[in-house]
Amino acid sequence: MTGPDSSFLPVGFLIHSDASLHDTGWGHPEHQGRLRAIASSVGQDLLALDGRVIQVEPGNIQEEDLLRVHTELHLGNFRDAVGIATRESRLVSLDPDTIVSPNSWKAACGSSAALITAVRMVNDKELSTAFVATRPPGHHATAERAMGFCLINHVAIAVRWLQKNRKVRKVLVIDWDVHHGNGTQDIFYDDGSVYYFSLHQWPHFPGSGTAGEIGEGAGLGLTRNLPVKARTSALAYCDLFLENLEQVLQSFEPDFILISAGFDVMEGDPLGDLCLEPEDLHFLTSEVIRCAPKGCGIVAALEGGYDPKRTGLGVKAVLRALAAVG
Numbered sequence: 001m002t003g004p005d006s007s008f009l010p011v012g013f014l015i016h017s018d019a020s021l022h023d024t025g026w027g028h029p030e031h032q033g034r035l036r037a038i039a040s041s042v043g044q045d046l047l048a049l050d051g052r053v054i055q056v057e058p059g060n061i062q063e064e065d066l067l068r069v070h071t072e073l074h075l076g077n078f079r080d081a082v083g084i085a086t087r088e089s090r091l092v093s094l095d096p097d098t099i100v101s102p103n104s105w106k107a108a109c110g111s112s113a114a115l116i117t118a119v120r121m122v123n124d125k126e127l128s129t130a131f132v133a134t135r136p137p138g139h140h141a142t143a144e145r146a147m148g149f150c151l152i153n154h155v156a157i158a159v160r161w162l163q164k165n166r167k168v169r170k171v172l173v174i175d176w177d178v179h180h181g182n183g184t185q186d187i188f189y190d191d192g193s194v195y196y197f198s199l200h201q202w203p204h205f206p207g208s209g210t211a212g213e214i215g216e217g218a219g220l221g222l223t224r225n226l227p228v229k230a231r232t233s234a235l236a237y238c239d240l241f242l243e244n245l246e247q248v249l250q251s252f253e254p255d256f257i258l259i260s261a262g263f264d265v266m267e268g269d270p271l272g273d274l275c276l277e278p279e280d281l282h283f284l285t286s287e288v289i290r291c292a293p294k295g296c297g298i299v300a301a302l303e304g305g306y307d308p309k310r311t312g313l314g315v316k317a318v319l320r321a322l323a324a325v326g
């Protein structure tokens with residue numbers, strides 16, 4: 001196993017210009033400063049990376065791309081909330097955590113569009129790999145509802161786009177966000193074509209993600225949850241990750257890997273209590289590339305990460321690993 005065989009191709013970095021317009025208020029942990037910190041950290045590094053990483057403009061998204069994952073009712077509720085936010089010039093809460101502002105539809109759909117652009121270009125061998133700074137995050141959004149800051153599930157939308165438009169058969173979603181990605185798990189729980197593999201702090205929000213949740217029906221055995229205790233050491237976390245990644249890849253052999261990259265797994269995050277450093281995320285990303293089947297596409301998407309400066313450093317580390325730079 002040698003991972004992507006397109007080392008001569010550049011790595012893509014994508015961020016939709018509307019994503020930072022999603023306004024939750026500065027008191028909310030998922031605020032507009034997160035993307036600014038990431039853009040600043042990555043922007044300073046692009047020169048040093050000397051053409052290995054290029055910024056790519058996101059394309060568009062169609063309603064049908066959203067409807068492959070989400071119900072019309074959910075999308076209607078989201079649109080209605082944006083309508084109220086726009087007419088009344090205020091923020092609208094979909095639940096105690098999840099806020100909609102006038103530009104939230106554009107931000108969320110723009111982020112999903114950016115992820116679709118990334119997976120298309122990696123699949124079509126125009127990029128070797130890619131990182132997409134999606135905002136708001138997506139992995140708590142189920143088919144039917146927004147929750148946990150997440151409005152629509154970007155990773156799930158990208159998986160379905162690949163399967164529909166590029167006939168990609170088997171997709172592995174690796175989720176290292178400190179929180180369990182209940183939405184992604186739920187969407188693919190009985191699906192034999194998508195493996196969901198998550199490490200997350202437990203007990204912790206949203207409460208799901210026990211080791212006993214293993215999928216059902218055609219998806220039985222294709223959900224693997226590794227709940228880890230708060231303050232688990234970075235070394236123990238990485239060992240657990242690698243041991244299970246190898247088992248997952250031996251049993252499933254994906255054609256494409258999407259990483260739900262949460263940077264709230266890092267030491268000091270205000271919404272998590274795990275201990276990873278940027279170099280650990282560099283290591284994990286490098287190992288995913290090393291262990292992936294030859295020719296398997298790999299794209300990482302931003303989920304959480306609520307210390308903006310640290311999140312910026314983490315994204316830089318993951319991007320460097322994708323570019324095979326130390």
Ligand SMILES: [Zn+2]
Nearest residue numbers: 177179264304
């Ligand atoms: Zn999270």
